Amino acid sequence: MYDVTIIGYGPVGAMLAALLGAKGRKVLVVERDTDVYPLPRAVHMDHEVFRLISLVNADKAVMEISRPTSTYDFETADGDLLMGFAPPKEPAPTGYPWSNIFHQPTLEKAIRADVERHPSIEVRLGVEFKSYDDSAADHVKVSLSDNPDAPVETRYLVGCDGGRSPVRRQAGIGMDDLDFNEPWVVVDVLLADGMDVLHEASRQICDPRRPVTSIPIGHGRHRWEFMLLDDEVERDMTTKENLERLIAPQLPEGVTMAEIEVERSAVYTFHGVFAEKWRDGRVLLAGDAAHQMPPFLGQGLCSGVRDAANLAWKLDAILAGDASEALLDTVQPEREPQIRFITETAIGMGQVVCTHDIEQAAARDKEMCVGKREDRVNGMPPLPPVEAGGSDTPNAGLPLSKDAGLDTAAPYQPILILRSKGDAPASSSVPDLHVAWLTGEGALADKDGFLADQLANASALLARPDKIIFGTGDAAELLAEYARYLRADARMAA
Ligand SMILES: Cc1cc2nc3c(=O)[nH]c(=O)nc-3n(C[C@H](O)[C@H](O)[C@H](O)COP(=O)(O)OP(=O)(O)OC[C@H]3O[C@@H](n4cnc5c(N)ncnc54)[C@H](O)[C@@H]3O)c2cc1C
Known part of the structure; x- marks a missing residue:
């Protein structure tokens, strides 16, 4: 049984695979082509996405050609x-x-190189997704062209299969078309x-x-x-x-x-289009399968990479038993408003052009x-800023500034940053939490003072594994709120 089967090995599927692989998840990637997409597409990438691809060791190769x-x-x-x-x-x-x-094929190859480092990921190139059966309560059966009579079994199926998304079609998910063609x-x-x-x-x-x-x-x-x-x-x-x-x-x-x-x-x-829902039980959509925009702001791929970073840690936490499956329902409400803003702005620019x-x-x-x-x-x-899941505190929803030491120590996990070590709470129920501080022995270098700026006047800052700031404030309260978010209690109570 695979933990996650990903259909499509474009930039979004590759990013999702690499992040899940870093967590040791058993992943199957299915791609109908045998090499990266050869035709011209993305050329623009923003700094936040550079930061995210650094989590899968792809930033250096892309920086060299950008x-x-x-x-x-x-x-x-x-x-x-x-x-x-x-x-x-x-x-x-x-x-x-x-x-x-930048040059999209270079990015795709660099992420694939990272995927290859993970023995828990199996990549099947030249194999086509045919259909799925999600009638079982705890897994999905996926039929593939290399052995259609022996479907693979997977806990979750993610369609990163591009604009025409066969996974989305089978799920019968409709599209909201913004009428720009x-x-x-x-x-x-x-x-x-x-x-x-x-x-x-x-x-x-x-x-x-x-x-x-x-x-x-x-x-x-x-x-x-x-x-x-x-x-x-x-x-x-x-x-x-x-x-x-x-x-x-x-x-x-x-x-x-x-x-x-x-x-x-x-x-x-x-086009400017949105899938009406990005989750149907154990079947999920990410990247172009979930949304497409005209390229006037150069943000389609960027948005898909952000989706992958948002989704991967949630799937991992659920598979580890550390989070409720309802956490998957946070992906679309957190990601879609930002992507709609970008898409509508890109369409506005397109109308000028x-x-x-x-x-x-x-x-x-x-x-x-x-x-x-x-x-x-x-x-x-x-x-x-994206909706981060916590209370509306200063900086919530913005990306955490980079600190080289911190990224090495805690590449893709929740991070609590304290003003000083003494602000640490006695205990925490947040799994895999990395704790760091800005002053005193063992403090972060925070070379440019960016982390101190983001902490503002608070004593603690909590960032999610996808480097989105969950909130700032009192450490114990932030951790309790995050634990509720993982269990999806807050949403059930709302
Ligand atoms: C002209 C142009 C310019 C652009 N410029 C920018 C830009 O500057 N910046 C930016 O951020 N974005 C840009 N984009 C958008 C960006 O290229 C896409 O958003 C991005 O490639 C989407 O990645 P993805 O992984 O979601 O989908 P894709 O890259 O389309 O990958 C989907 C994969 O799924 C596979 N697949 C499909 N069906 C099956 C099946 N049945 N079985 C197995 N595999 C399957 C496909 O072969 C493909 O490899 C541009 C797009 C275009 C067209």
Whole structure:
């Protein structure tokens, strides 16, 4: 019997597997393809997700091929600035740059390398999920293409099987469609030797004749995304001729098509959709299977990695007998509001970008291009905190700042941070709790003072294994509240 069977070995399935593997859980991963997805997808990752992938030792490999975003500019057809977003130059409290451009296959391979370290994980590539039977009370039978007549048995089944999610379909879970459907052709190119980037900023060129996204991935790679016009939707827009026709006008002066090699291309329709529920008994959904958004904020994969981090420790705690199964009902209410906010913001940005009515675009440009250009540049919009399960104390729901020593000592477990060792409660009913303190003998280094800032004026801070701050306040009260959260008492009483 497997503890958890994961359908789909994309970034979300891999992240979930690696986190469960680190807890020694018996995991089966089923993936119908034999290698990582080859077509162009995510290029942007925020600092929080860098922090999360550091838990599965994937941050260094990704950092080597990534570059911090300088600015994210929305431009008119003639290059004026509609709006710009500039992340701070100094690192975020997580220790990573706020906003990063990266290469998705490198990330997927790095997480898979971590999965391979765990003997308790079995990965079956080239095998397709067929169906499941969840009629038993304590497990699910899963039928796979490599042996359809001998279903595997698993305590929990998680569909990390992408936008079309066969698991979601079998569960009969409906979709809430936000009615944003825009077809784009996406192209990654390799630049000639010695060329790192074509330009510095990540650009949305809001030309009503053809909206274009142009992103310097760095390390000799560049991404273009071209919105398709009505008469192009049914045509093959990935032919060499069509791609050249689209790319050539975008090349900076002095660069020719001879210096560009198309690496990969694909047509996607960008959507905003949500699965109506992310749990049906022992069957769960995460990542694109549960929600999809247009890529204008570069947050689809980021959101899925956060789902995996939220889900893995809860599954582990339930399997260990340390938490009630009702804890699984916290995943969607904690994750969905943040993802809806991001999706709705991305759709709003998409509506600015995707205008192809010349008059509407002229009115938009007139309305937005007012005042000095530099006054139209803002900081990156912060993500709203997630619901963390505890009381609404300062910093609850925000990610815990990184402290290298603390991450090594307690990579994926609850952490109690005290002002001083003397603030420790006499006992705790929270399993696997790691206790650390900021002053006195054996104190954390807290090199940049970020943890002290997050503690604010409280004597204790409790963080969940997914590095989300549960709350700040009195240590004994926080621990009692967390123990109730694990047992789901608070929700049953509500
Ligand atoms: C053009 C574009 C740009 C994007 N840009 C960004 C960005 O900048 N930043 C960002 O964060 N996100 C971005 N995204 C979104 C991001 O790529 C996705 O959110 C992410 O890949 C989803 O990961 P996942 O693991 O949930 O699903 P997937 O990566 O789709 O993985 C699902 C896996 O399930 C497998 N599978 C499906 N059915 C079966 C079956 N029956 N049996 C076995 N296996 C099965 C599939 O083969 C696949 O490997 C972008 C997406 C696109 C299309």
